Amino acid sequence: MTSTLVDDGRPTSTKQDAVRLLLLIHTASGHVPTPRPAEAPADAVAVLHTQVLLQKLDFWLRNPDYLANELLTRYETDGDAGDLDLAEHILLSDEPEVRRYPMLRYLFGAYEPLDTALAMLAAPRLVIKRRTRQGSRPPLDYYLTEQGRHIAQTIVADVPELAYYVERSALVADLAAGRRGSALRDVQYLQEEYAETALGERIGGIAARARDRLARLRPADQDGVVGQP
Amino acid sequence: MTHLAELVDAVYRKTGLLAADVESVLLLHGVPEHPAASPTGRHLQLHRLRVRGMKDLPTGPVPIDRTFDLETGVTVIAGPNHCGKTSLLELITLMLRGSTRNLQPDVAGWLRSVSLDVQVNERTLGLRLALTDGKAVAGTILEGDVSALAGADDDPNGCVVVERTSDEGGWHQALETQMLHRLSLEPLPSYKKIAGREIGVVSSHGWAAYFAALYPPAGASTILLGPDNNAAGVAPRLLDVFLDLPGAALRARLAAALRLLKAQDDVRRTHAGATAKALTDTTAAARTDLETARAALRAVEPGADLDAGAARVALIAAQAAHDSALTRATEASTELASAHALRIADRRALQSLIEDTAAGALFHGLNPQACPRCESSIDEDRRRQESDAHTCSVCARPVPQSNDPEAAAERRQDAEEAVAASERAEHLMGQAVEAAEARTVTAATDVEKAQAAFDRATAAQDDSGLEQARRAVAVAEGALAALESVQITDTEQDVAVIVLDAAHEVLTTTVAGAAEDLLDELNTDIADLGRSFGIARLETVNLKRNLQMPVTKGGGYTGPFGQQSAGERLRLRYALLIALLRIGRRRSIASHPGLLLLDSIRAEEVQDDDATQLLAALVEVCRDEPGLQILVTTQDTSLAGLVSEPPATISPLPGQDAFF
Numbered sequence: 015m016t017s018t019l020v021d022d023g024r025p026t027s028t029k030q031d032a033v034r035l036l037l038l039i040h041t042a043s044g045h046v047p048t049p050r051p052a053e054a055p056a057d058a059v060a061v062l063h064t065q066v067l068l069q070k071l072d073f074w075l076r077n078p079d080y081l082a083n084e085l086l087t088r089y090e091t092d093g094d095a096g097d098l099d100l101a102e103h104i105l106l107s108d109e110p111e112v113r114r115y116p117m118l119r120y121l122f123g124a125y126e127p128l129d130t131a132l133a134m135l136a137a138p139r140l141v142i143k144r145r146t147r148q149g150s151r152p153p154l155d156y157y158l159t160e161q162g163r164h165i166a167q168t169i170v171a172d173v174p175e176l177a178y179y180v181e182r183s184a185l186v187a188d189l190a191a192g193r194r195g196s197a198l199r200d201v202q203y204l205q206e207e208y209a210e211t212a213l214g215e216r217i218g219g220i221a222a223r224a225r226d227r228l229a230r231l232r233p234a235d236q237d238g239v240v241g242q243p
Numbered sequence: 244m245t246h247l248a249e250l251v252d253a254v255y256r257k258t259g260l261l262a263a264d265v266e267s268v269l270l271l272h273g274v275p276e277h278p279a280a281s282p283t284g285r286h287l288q289l290h291r292l293r294v295r296g297m298k299d300l301p302t303g304p305v306p307i308d309r310t311f312d313l314e315t316g317v318t319v320i321a322g323p324n325h326c327g328k329t330s331l332l333e334l335i336t337l338m339l340r341g342s343t344r345n346l347q348p349d350v351a352g353w354l355r356s357v358s359l360d361v362q363v364n365e366r367t368l369g370l371r372l373a374l375t376d377g378k379a380v381a382g383t384i385l386e387g388d389v390s391a392l393a394g395a396d397d398d399p400n401g402c403v404v405v406e407r408t409s410d411e412g413g414w415h416q417a418l419e420t421q422m423l424h425r426l427s428l429e430p431l432p433s434y435k436k437i438a439g440r441e442i443g444v445v446s447s448h449g450w451a452a453y454f455a456a457l458y459p460p461a462g463a464s465t466i467l468l469g470p471d472n473n474a475a476g477v478a479p480r481l482l483d484v485f486l487d488l489p490g491a492a493l494r495a496r497l498a499a500a501l502r503l504l505k506a507q508d509d510v511r512r513t514h515a516g517a518t519a520k521a522l523t524d525t526t527a528a529a530r531t532d533l534e535t536a537r538a539a540l541r542a543v544e545p546g547a548d549l550d551a552g553a554a555r556v557a558l559i560a561a562q563a564a565h566d567s568a569l570t571r572a573t574e575a576s577t578e579l580a581s582a583h584a585l586r587i588a589d590r591r592a593l594q595s596l597i598e599d600t601a602a603g604a605l606f607h608g609l610n611p612q613a614c615p616r617c618e619s620s621i622d623e624d625r626r627r628q629e630s631d632a633h634t635c636s637v638c639a640r641p642v643p644q645s646n647d648p649e650a651a652a653e654r655r656q657d658a659e660e661a662v663a664a665s666e667r668a669e670h671l672m673g674q675a676v677e678a679a680e681a682r683t684v685t686a687a688t689d690v691e692k693a694q695a696a697f698d699r700a701t702a703a704q705d706d707s708g709l710e711q712a713r714r715a716v717a718v719a720e721g722a723l724a725a726l727e728s729v730q731i732t733d734t735e736q737d738v739a740v741i742v743l744d745a746a747h748e749v750l751t752t753t754v755a756g757a758a759e760d761l762l763d764e765l766n767t768d769i770a771d772l773g774r775s776f777g778i779a780r781l782e783t784v785n786l787k788r789n790l791q792m793p794v795t796k797g798g799g800y801t802g803p804f805g806q807q808s809a810g811e812r813l814r815l816r817y818a819l820l821i822a823l824l825r826i827g828r829r830r831s832i833a834s835h836p837g838l839l840l841l842d843s844i845r846a847e848e849v850q851d852d853d854a855t856q857l858l859a860a861l862v863e864v865c866r867d868e869p870g871l872q873i874l875v876t877t878q879d880t881s882l883a884g885l886v887s888e889p890p891a892t893i894s895p896l897p898g899q900d901a902f903f
Binding site for chain 1: 590
């Protein structure tokens with residue numbers, strides 16, 4: 015099995031990308047504004063603003079170590095033990111390695127060409143992208159159609175093989191919590207591995223550092239087994 | 244207790260030394276083997292003095308030739324000052340002692356010859372001396388009867404020539420020999436310390452010392468008995484001799500020898516003691532050195548049996564094993580990383596297969612609605628072509644057939660098996676890494692042990708290590724053994740000193756015992772004579788053998804001899820000499836020879852009455868002691884006439900104011 019791995023330059027298959035993006039747009043999108051924008055397709059039921067936000071949400075999904083690190087940050091801020099437990103679950107498993115699909119760093123932060131996967135969603139008319147009709151460089155919006163929502167809900171309900179993406183897209187949406195794409199990029203830039211990655215290179219992992227941080231936050235005398243695989 | 248057998252026995256009992264050793268020492272120091280025959284008596288009597296010379300007067304040379312016939316009893320030599328009274332006594336001294344005491348230089352200048360006929364015990368000697376410029380040049384000692392000697396002033400005239408001398412020293416030595424021998428007197432040795440030296444000297448005092456008892460010093464002297472230059476210890480010996488105390492001379496000789504030997508022995512023992520102390524210190528230091536060397540050897544000895552070569556091989560082997568273990572551990576870690584990466588890859592592949600299959604099934608069922616590029620709707624023709632010709636209704640390429648379920652299941656099984664295999668491989672590699680790391684730790688410990696063994700082995704075999712330590716111990720043992728074999732026994736007292744000390748003690752006791760009642764008798768006589776000589780209120784004297792003589796006068800006042808007045812000292816000196824003489828006669832022991840030369844009995848400090856009384860008393864003593872001969876000088880020409888029985892008198896020739 016070599017077709018979709020990092021070795022041939024693309025870490026994931028187009029179908030996996032398509033499922034991931036569909037679930038992210040489904041989970042993180044909001045209502046179509048009222049009055050409806052002129053460019054909004056007639057069958058659109060929700061919209062996710064800007065490609066930057068989509069790329070940043072996708073970064074967390076494709077980099078469990080960054081995701082766990084952000085959970086630790088939220089734990090330090092909010093003190094929710096659930097975040098600590100979940101971060102520990104991620105970091106003490108193979109997930110940061112097995113589920114790591116590195117992204118390129120581009121001008122606006124983590125970036126991966128999404129056109130092929132979006133085409134796979136556009137052809138059956140599940141997601142339709144439209145540019146806002148304003149400004150010189152109008153951002154892209156992603157409209158979820160009735161059919162797109164239906165398929166997403168089918169995945170959530172009936173395809174256990176893809177349950178990982180369902181859970182993680184929900185978590186990522188929750189972490190983003192309505193923040194704009196540029197705000198998430200700023201958060202992600204706080205990690206020096208991310209910030210120091212040259213433009214066009216794949217962003218390095220922070221699993222080891224996140225595990226150290228976890229060990230500091232949950233001393234060994236507590237109920238965890240921090241540090242042991 | 245004065246001869247060898249008795250003294251050996253006494254010393255043996257005192258010291259416990261071997262009798263043979265004691266005898267050897269005593270013999271060497273002149274203890275006689277047999278008791279010496281006691282001298283029957285000592286007697287000196289002057290018969291005739293003839294003085295000849297040539298005086299250079301302004302009127303021309305004038306020959307001098309005077310003869311004085313001398314009798315026993317008191318003879319008063321009377322004349323004015325500077326008439327030659329004392330010179331007469333000095334000329335007698337020159338002839339009898341062998342040297343003058345204080346002859347006037349002008350007399351010595353004109354003197355050409357002196358003759359003195361003198362009875363010594365039973366024999367009469369003719370002493371003849373020729374002088375030039377006051378110095379003795381030729382001396383002869385003759386022996387013959389009195390009348391023959393009277394004609395033998397210039398040649399022997401039938402008399403026996405006993406001795407001839409040719410200079411001053413010879414004359415003195417001849418008298419020394421003849422007088423000591425004939426009067427049974429021994430030289431008196433005495434020990435004298437010398438400033439700045441550890442060991443003093445023994446010097447001999449002979450006839451001159453005894454002669455001081457014949458010709459006592461003048462009134463002002465503080466000496467009771469003996470020569471003016473009182474050599475240490477000689478005067479008390481004179482007393483012992485004149486009291487004829489048995490062993491007195493022997494004791495004096497042993498005492499001097501003992502003091503000299505003791506001084507030498509003390510020096511030797513002091514030096515030996517210092518040497519012994521140095522030896523003790525050095526030995527102690529050597530013992531410490533040995534202990535130090537042994538401790539150093541003990542420190543390096545544990546490595547002595549190690550083979551440095553073998554230890555080196557073992558160390559190299561251990562280092563090689565460690566390197567190998569390190570390499571293996573590194574390799575295992577690399578292999579583990581590879582296995583891990585492979586397992587992750589296999590997991591991802593399986594995961595992707597599962598998800599891809601599920602997503603494929605989902606999307607495959609969806610019909611394209613529009614072109615993703617232009618969003619144009621897919622028309623019915625294209626849908627039919629896809630259905631009939633299996634070409635994509637969007638891009639018109641052949642559509643891949645839906646997956647064969649069996650092939651898909653096979654691929655999934657392959658992927659799962661790959662994951663299982665890579666998980667097992669990673670687990671095994673993990674164990675291999677742990678084992679390799681454990682081996683590395685063990686190998687590192689082995690290297691440390693081997694290094695330590697090698698270090699010990701090389702240290703022990705290093706020249707500065709074991710061998711040097713062994714050599715140091717051997718040297719220290721040798722030094723200590725050599726020192727311990729040395730014995731310093733010289734610190735013990737010399738046997739001769741012990742023997743002489745004991746003999747001297749025995750003789751001292753003997754002499755002291757013999758002296759005891761003699762001294763009482765002597766003291767009584769001295770006091771009686773002192774009183775008869777005119778010492779007012781004299782009660783008792785207490786002469787001791789060391790010649791201290793406290794004098795007790797009226798009122799119980801007691802003072803030493805030296806604190807008496809000059810006239811009293813003079814009288815006490817005379818009293819002692821006459822008392823000695825008397826006691827000798829009384830007890831038939833050899834004592835004072837019975838000749839006294841008394842110069843200036845009437846000194847300035849002596850009152851006229853006293854001088855008369857002294858002369859009268861001397862006359863009386865002589866009447867009681869036949870043979871006693873006393874020559875007295877005085878400037879008081881009338882003194883003799885004041886005595887009830889006037890003594891013989893020598894005066895300048897009529898019309899002259901001097902004897903010569």
